[in-house]
Amino acid sequence: MNPVLEIDALSVTFCGKQAVHAVDRVSFSLGGGEILALVGETGCGKSVIAHAVMGLLPGEAQVSGRIVFKGRDLLALSERERSAMRGKDCAIVFQDPSRALNPVHRIGRQIAEPVLIHGAGSREEAHRRAAALLERMGLSPPGNYLPLYPCQSSGGMNQRFLIAASTILDPSLVIADEPTKGLDPGRVREVEDELVRLTGGGRTALLLITHDLAVARRIADRIAVMYAGEIVELAENDAFFDRPSHPYSRGLLQSLPEHGFVPIPGSSPSPVSPPPGCRFQARCRDGKAVCGGQHPDLVSAADGRMVRCWQCR
Secondary structure (H helix, E strand, C coil): CCCCEEEEEEEEEECCCCCEEEEEEEEEEECCCCEEEEECCCCCCHHHHHHHHHCCCCCCEEEEEEEEECCEEHHHCCHHHHHHHECCCEEEECCCHHHHCCCCCCHHHHHHHHHHHCCCCCHHHHHHHHHHHHHHCCCCCHHHCCCCCHHHCCHHHHHHHHHHHHHCCCCCEEEEECCCCCCCHHHHHHHHHHHHHHHCCCCCEEEEECCCHHHHHHHCCEEEEEECCEEEEEEEHHHHHHCCCCHHHHHHHHCCHHHCCCCCCCCCCCCCCCCCCCCCHHHCCCCCHHHHHCCCCCEECHHHCEECCHHHC
16 A cells, blocks of 8 residues: 655755754655654754645755655645645644634634635535534534634634644645644543544544654554654654663653653754764763764664664664
8 A cells, every 4th residue: 555645865954044954864654544643852853844745844945855745746846736735635733723723714714714725615515514524523513613713712622623624625644733732631632532533534644743742652653753853763652652762762751750750861962063973872871982973874673663773773
């Protein structure tokens, strides 16, 4: 079965007074019905990958590599072709619904809007589909929600409305960028349920970008760990949480409440001048001489996982 999304050696550099190497040779694939969680510290490049896939990077961004969506290299398409795909074939759920939703338009109009933009139905059909989608999401009767403005709803409700607007055309790929950020536990579970529902038919692939490892553990099929613009570990969910391999992965799990909030010492290297060897070596307790001089590749390790570490070979 062909993957929905294939990213091959993707690099993104922001050019200004100094070149900022935000993403460096990232590769992974994502199949229909699969949830891949992209995790890591703030600034490691997770959202840059999302914006690169959606074609939303600023003009000063230099992008290389390949982003293949259902057999088409997105980087080879014109802006007009990319715009025709956004919201219809691939969609993104932004992390802050208070900024993504228009405060002066009613929720019903905003959920229905993609149908009208892409010519997928009349105004009546668009609102019928919006109502049916809310009903399917458990927001019943939909007539109670469609007339609302974003300011009349909670953050959790607005996040669910944003998911509805992003998925009303049943895209093959959904990118959810920190969809549970700032929500209380009850609302987090509601958003999780919606994200799992999206992939339930086996057609839609979900790229979940999150800081919340608990969310990733509950709903993701695979975990990709990013550090300083690179993927340092890619593993099946159970294998990752039971036996993290990369020292950074182990540090992330040790920083969770159930493991005593043990922080990783130090800070990430500058994306302007990343070190020549392993980018985690300055913070690693188990480093070797080779770690500071030679940059490790992402290679296959035990139980099918991929790891970027000299010690894990």
